[in-house]
Amino acid sequence: MSVSWEILNVVGISAFAISGAIIAMEEKYDLFGAYVLGLVTAFGGGVIRNALIGLPTDVLWKQELMIYVALVAITLVLFCPAKWFQYCKKWLNFFDAIGLAAFSVQGALYASGKGLPLVAVIFAAVMTGIGGGMIRDLLAGRKPLVLQKEIYALWSVITGVVIGLHWLEDGWQLLALCVLVVALRMVSTIYGWHLPRIVQRKMG
Template sequence: MSWEILNIIAVAAFAFSGSIVALNERYDIFGTFILGIATPFAGGIIRNIALGVPVVHVWEQGYLLYVAMGTISIVYFFPKSWVMSWDRWNIYLDAIGLSAFALQGASFAIGADFPLGGVLFSSIITGVGGGVARDVLAQRKPMVLHQEIYAVWAMTGGLAAGIGLIDIGNMWQTYSLFFLIIMMRVLSYHLGWHLRFRDLYRL
């Protein structure tokens, strides 16, 4: 149940984020739905292809596709003035999707008995893949390539699960890590934390 809730939250958050970006770029209804669907599902597809796992299981949870479609419909058909005012919240939606999908990727790799490297890779790709697909399709610079700390938080979640620091099967521990990753991503954005080490040499 805990993973079903996390998946619903993540899919809705990323579908919302992708739809907002599409509307900002003045996409039509088809483009909005394509971008809104690609954002929550691209990370899992890329992960499965990279790890040699059949992609079909990504689509087996049909209710998640309905969640994405419903979210996109709400965004597209709501008054545009309302939707555009929600754009300021996109960083929070992206943080929610990043955290939930990073943990889902870690759980996937652990369940498939991948070593720590595979867990880290799965966590990062699942967490950031959707955002990268969204930004590339919208012809924006992907967040993962910015100086902001972004993929590091997905890797941190995968590391905590991969080394057994948290039990990914324990609901309370999983949700605690979920909210911690969100908090750290939001803080790193608002406080301007980055990985541009060359600035340190100027101090």
């Protein structure tokens, strides 16, 4: 599981750091702001998860290698040729889907490994998967994806249930789950799948 953990960590951090950097450039952030937004996107979900399930939030500073991974990913986006950047923008939802999948699985594994109950595993999956993206969107002045009509957090919930019930534990199975979540997220984006919306009833 440790190998799976590290792979998911690197993939999730890289994907979310890239998505944060892309949005920072779209919003015309300066260089410092772009790095801040990329790092917050990459690590925000993990910090929120730790705070809410009673784990030390300063664990972030023990992930020195992962911080460097995020910085490299952000730098590659910020200094890539303009033609490549336009190409990257087209894949923003894909990077976001990868981050969602990898971090949802990673967060669920983290809580499950601590022996926490199913509801905590689901909660950890959701907050790790969507937390960084929510902070990113709020700082960029955008409506968070999770609050829009597209299905987003549901895939994190399903991931938490699957891992919390110990249906999948093998490394290859977890990788397959990540791929499935990415695919479902992209399909839901392309076809506009959404959960039922609450319609306010008119009085009288």
